[in-house]
Amino acid sequence: MYSLNDLTLTINEGQIFGLLGPNGAGKTTLISMLCGLVKPTSGSFTISDMAYANNATKIKKIIGVVPQEYALYPTLTARENLHYFGSMYGLKGQDLKDKVIETLDLLGLLKFADKRIETFSGGMKRRINLIAGILHNPKIIFLDEPTVGVDVQSKNAIIDYLKHLNQNGTTIIYTSHHLSEAEDFCSDIAILDQGKIYAQGTPSGLISSTQNAQNLEDVFISLTGKELRDDI
Template identity: 65%
Template structure:
């Protein structure tokens, strides 16, 4: 589903590359985790794959579509759940979702039905006409997710989709993502919740300083590192325990 070849990104004025000649293949209907310390290059990589920023060099394709030749089709193929809430706070949940759905060419009764179905599925139907600025963090995360999947994307990018949410919302989000995956959606997921990633992802790659330092199934990676009992142990062994404060 995703083919990445020698992909690099250097921001204007930066001394070093944020992503360095990265190569990766993600299979169709896979849940693939991108894990790494702060500033490792995860968000930059997702921004390139989402066509939000242009690579410095290298190439990638998603479902056979390239940024250079099929930019508009590529954007229709993907959904993005950003780390920050991408919602209008003074609009209601329904108004937000209607607006984002219309941006993907959805309209009429079909769009209305999609919105109500997703709100119902994620426990938000009774809050459809409440303004977003009255919602809890977990509720906003769920609306954020709905906004990214109304157009039924083939690939869904998730940047910290459960950060700062209550346990119940986190569980609902993860279960809904599993359903989407079972229905055919390929998922690219980043998170600092390594226990969640271990249970959720089919494969993961640990990125540091713009490079992939290891990739594979979580259980295989744990078995490959002496003394590791979980994915967090693997992560710390490979990236170190030094603080990675980044601004």
């Protein structure tokens, strides 16, 4: 995994911003720093006009994090999991109950609310994992591979719901290896490799500015090469 190297990045409010790169390029390191999970050894950043160094507690209240690994308790039901995570964000009482029911319904999981997570398919777990990170209505959501390993129906449900959140003002910062998905989903993209940003722009702008590129995958290969990036 590469450390970040002299990286400057601006993400505007209301964007669906894709952070793309090969394995080990620095994507997870960058998101971990922005979420407060890893402390930068140098440099600084602001979120919603607040410097993280002086406003970490305030910032953590306005962001949501949806990790690639399931952050769920398998022996608890979907409802129990969401009540637990919602309470961690300060939700309680009827507001929490209503929010859980609303989001389960929107993502097609209400009828499974009282089933244990260990009985769920991969796509169902992905949808619950998403709900757990957005119950508190964050202004900014960080998503690490939110559709990896799911069926087409679950992927569509997740992407449609994220678009719904974005249309209602939520900024989305997203990583994925599904380049065709990123091309359709993101309003702006940065391609990272070796801890540096190699290119940034709209998907269509990156494609049109790259010689012989027909899609975002062509741009990605042009910038990062064809060498295998196996990562242990």
